[in-house]
Amino acid sequence: MLNIDLFIQRLESLMKNHQLNAAIFAKKIGVQRSSVSHVLSKRNKPSLEFILKINNQFDEIDLNWLLLETKNPPSSFPTSSSKNKNTLTQLDDQLDETIGIQQSSIENKIKLSNAEIVQVIQVYKDGSFSSFFPKT
Secondary structure (H helix, E strand, O other): OOOHHHHHHHHHHHHHHOOOOHHHHHHHHOOOHHHHHHHHOOOOOOOHHHHHHHHHHOOOOOHHHHHOOOOOOOOOOOOHHHHHHHHHHHHHHHHHHHHHHHHHHHHHHHHHHHOOOOOEEEEOOOOOEEEEOOOO
């Protein structure tokens, strides 16, 4: 049976060693932030899917360590220098991705603002629609 207190301690240890808060951890494993918060606060028990997402995302995690009362921590928890390097690399990647998305969005808006409107279509909930053609 899962010892929830031990699981939470180990989850917090994992987050601390990777310098992740609940929001970033949730994004990293692909769940909602509230899912992580609810597990940490003991409101919910972790689902199998939640546990497997942690296991898939962190190669150094052994399910026996995470779930059972084995005492050995992961042998490859990052050292402080590699933690900082990994965190900075991840932040750089996220920043590059965000800037790229924003730049692409701005470029699309500029292209659209110079484009000539040919037709406007309004679609209604009942499936009907109206078409409007601007005068040229």
